[in-house]
Amino acid sequence: MKSPRLPIIISIIFFAELIVSTVAAESGSLGNFTSDQFSKSGICSNCHGSSFGEWDGSMHSNADSDFFYQAMLQEYSVATESQGLSPDFCSRCHTPIGVVSAEIPPLDGSHLSEVSKEGVQCDFCHSVAESEGIGNAPFILEPGDVKWGNRSDAESASHETEAHEFYNESAYCGMCHNIYHPVNNLTLGATYTEWKESPYAEEGVNCQACHMTPGIVGFEENPGKAASTGPEREHxxxxxxxxxxxxVTDIMGESRHEKRAIEYLQHAAELEVNAPDSAEPNEQVEVEVKITNVGAGHKIPTGVTEDREMWLELIVEDSKGRELHHSGALDSAGKIDSETTVYHTVFADSxxxxxxxxxxxxIILSDNRIGPREFAVEKHSFIMPENASNHISTKAVLHYRSAPQEHIDELFGEGAYKVPVIDMATCPEEEKTSTPGIGTIGTLIALSLGGAFRRLKR
Known part of the structure; x- marks a missing residue:
């Protein structure tokens, strides 16, 4: 004889499963999809070879495989267990398919499919149908046969297409390029907001106009085909x-992207030095250096800038090459002179x-970074030695480093990786070289950008 309580038990189990599935559908961290709903980027290369070739090796393609990120992620993984932090906080931007497919956690990547390991890849970006806001990756995905983009006249024999104005807006980039603490909501990175509050936003110059065109800083037309079977387009x-x-691009052997990153850095800032060319013995010599953000639509540096370093090195010599003043030098361990102003964000714990x-x-202890078209002035002084000879020569160099050498040594062991120091600007100015295929552009990048960008949206 059947138990009269069996239907009740089955109903309870069904109801519990319904609750769990409903919660999962509402939370990207639990997964709404399976990774096999997304195509690997190599498939896209069949028709979009140029775009694939550009993306391949980029920081977007290496968003999850980036060794520096992975080292920090494993430290964060330990913290999730002890502090109750969300396990998918970092991964939602770095391996979005892995998160929505419930392949994260664990954070060691052992459950990630091959398509999820591709980081910020083609099918993910072109499956974004909407966004619920800015920061911490609030994307809404619709993977499948329809690929989303910015062109209303796009046609493909391989898939359906849908146009969305969102793809022409900086807010698309703002989904990941603003970062807020998952518990206390502290702003950890605000590249989108920095742009939004800048003159460039007022002039209609968006993120894509600098980061998705051949120009170094600013819009540069790129005529050609978006797909091998598509029409010729103005841009x-x-x-x-x-x-x-x-x-990271250097260490991972991505020399094309390394060279472009250096060239972007070298067009972001300008220096002006105000210094005397002679002085009397025992006279106090005053030197002023003006650092201006001329080429970035956000602060310099930007992103998660607790690790990034930008600083000024100043060298003053007499006519015989004897050093009169030197600040901003690195010691043998790669540490910056402690008296030097480092432009970055300093966070503090509880x-x-x-x-x-x-x-x-x-909390944020300090943030001295330089905003778009804004400047900082450093003042230096020294006493002219009695045995120094005129004429005085002054050289200023603005340096950039992705992370302190000390931090990299702590993560990977001393000598494992040397963090390159990039010379962003020098005064007297040194001749800049251009990466083939990129071209050059003046420092006043706002001129005519609004009209140029409107043309590409036609």
Missing amino acids: VYTHYFVGANAF EGKPTIKLWEAE
């Missing part, structure tokens, strides 16, 4: 997504101690 977006990362571990951040 086709590039997919290098160049930023400032010459460290005890008020500076920390470079974002998940520990409770």
Whole structure:
């Protein structure tokens, strides 16, 4: 004889499963999809060879495989267990398919499919149908046969196409390029907001106009075909997504992207030096250096800037090459002179101690970075030695480094990796070289950009 309680038990189990599936559908961290709903980027290369070739090797393609990120992620993984932090906080931007497919956690990547390991890849970006806001990756995905983009006249024999104005807006980039602490909501990175509050936003110059065209800083037309079977167009977006990362791209052998990152850095700032060319013995010599952000639509540096370093090195010599003043030098261990102003963000933990571990951040102690078209002035002084001979020569160099050498040594062991120091600007100015295929552009990048960008949206 059947138990009269069996239907009740089955109903309870069904109801519990319904609750679990409903919660999962509402939370990207639990997964809404399976990874086999997304295509590997190599498939896209059949028709979009140029775009694939540009993306391949970029920081977007290496978003999950980036060794520096992975080292920090494993430290964060330990913190998730002890502090109750969301396990998918970092991964939602670095391996979005892995998160929505419930292949994260674990954070060691052992459950990731091959398509999820591709980081910020083609099918993910072109499956974004909507966004719920800015920061921490609030994307809404619709993977499948329909691929989303910015062109209303796009046609493909391989898939359906849908146009969305969202793809022409900086807010698309803002989904991941603003970062807020998952618990206390502290702003950890605000590249989108920095742009939004800049003159460039007012002039209609968006993120894509600098980071998805051949120009170094600013819009540069790129005629051609978006697909091998498509029509000739006045402008086709590039997919290098160049930023400032010459460290990881170099170590991972991505020389094309390394060179572009260096060139972007070298067009971001300008220096002006105000210094005397002679002085009397025992006279106090005053030197002023003006650092201007002329080429970035956001602060320099930008992103998660607790680790990134930008600083000025100043060298003053007499006519015989004897050093009269030197600041901003590196010691033998790669550490910056302690008296030097480093342009970055300093976070503090719950005890008020500076920390470079974002998940520990409770407050911002300082943020001296330079905004778009803004400047900072450094003042230096020294006493002219009695045996010094005129004429005085002054050289200023603005340096950039992706992370302190000390931090990299702590993560990977001393001598494992040397973080390159990029010379962003010098005064007297040194001749800049151009990366083949990129071209050059003046420092006043706002001129005519609004009209140029409107043309590409036609």
